[in-house]
Amino acid sequence: MVIEWSSFFIKFPEGHCELIHLKKLKFTANPGLRYLPEDIGNLFSLEVLRLETCPKLSKVPDSIGNLKKLKFLKISHTKHLKWLPDHMGKLTCLRHLIISGCLSLLSLPESIGDLINLEVLSLRQCYTLSELPESITHLQKLNLLDIDLCSKITELPQHIGELKSLRKLQMVGCSELRKLPESVSNLEQLEEVICDDWHATHLWTPLLPSLKNLTIVVRKGDSS
Numbered sequence: 001m002v003i004e005w006s007s008f009f010i011k012f013p014e015g016h017c018e019l020i021h022l023k024k025l026k027f028t029a030n031p032g033l034r035y036l037p038e039d040i041g042n043l044f045s046l047e048v049l050r051l052e053t054c055p056k057l058s059k060v061p062d063s064i065g066n067l068k069k070l071k072f073l074k075i076s077h078t079k080h081l082k083w084l085p086d087h088m089g090k091l092t093c094l095r096h097l098i099i100s101g102c103l104s105l106l107s108l109p110e111s112i113g114d115l116i117n118l119e120v121l122s123l124r125q126c127y128t129l130s131e132l133p134e135s136i137t138h139l140q141k142l143n144l145l146d147i148d149l150c151s152k153i154t155e156l157p158q159h160i161g162e163l164k165s166l167r168k169l170q171m172v173g174c175s176e177l178r179k180l181p182e183s184v185s186n187l188e189q190l191e192e193v194i195c196d197d198w199h200a201t202h203l204w205t206p207l208l209p210s211l212k213n214l215t216i217v218v219r220k221g222d223s224s
Contacts, residue, residue: 041066065090161186
C-alpha cells in the first residue's frame with residue numbers, strides 16, 4: 001500500500017497511523033505540515049518515507065526509531081528543522097538517508113553511526129551544518145557521501161579512512177573545508193570525488209599516487 005499527499009494541512013491526518021501494512025508514505029509540496037505525530041511509529045511495515053518540500057516541518061518524533069523495516073528516508077527543503085532525533089539510530093535496515101535543503105539543520109545525532117546497513121548519506125544544501133559526527137566512520141557499507149553546498153563544514157571526520165566501502169564523495173561548494181584528515185589516504189575503494197577546482201588542486205590531486213582508483217571531477221562551486 002502506498003499513500004501520497006500533496007495538499008495543505010497542518011497536522012498529520014487522523015487514523016492513518018493505524019495502517020500497519022503501509023509500505024510507502026510520501027508528503028510533497030505541503031506548506032502547512034509542521035510535525036509528524038508520535039504514533040507514526042506504529043507504521044511497522046513502512047519501508048519508504050519521503051517528506052519533500054515541507055518548509056514548516058520542525059520536528060521528527062522519537063518514535064521514528066520504531067520503523068524497523070524502513071529502508072529509504074528523505075527529508076528535503078525545510079526551513080525550521082534543527083535536529084534529528086537520536087532514536088534514528090535504531091533504523092538498522094535503512095539504506096538511503098537523504099537530508100537535503102534543510103536550511104536550519106545544526107547537527108546530526110551521534111547515533112547515525114548505528115545505521116549499519118546505510119549505503120547512501122546525502123546532506124546536500126544543509127547550509128548551517130558545521131560538522132559531521134565522528135560516528136559516521138562506523139558505516140561500513142556506506143558507498144556514497146554527499147555534502148555538496150554544506151558551506152559551514154570545516155573538516156571531515158578524522159577517521160573517515162575507515163569507510164572501506166566508500167566509492168563516491170561529493171563536496172562541491174564546501175567553501176570552509178580547507179584540509180583533509182590523514183586517514184583519507186586509506187580510502188582504497190574511493191573511485192570518484194566531485195569537488196571545486198580549489199579542492200581538486202590543493203587537496204585531492206596530491207593524493208592520487210596513494211588512491212589508485214580515484215577520479216577527480218571538477219564542478220563549479222562556492223570555493224575560491
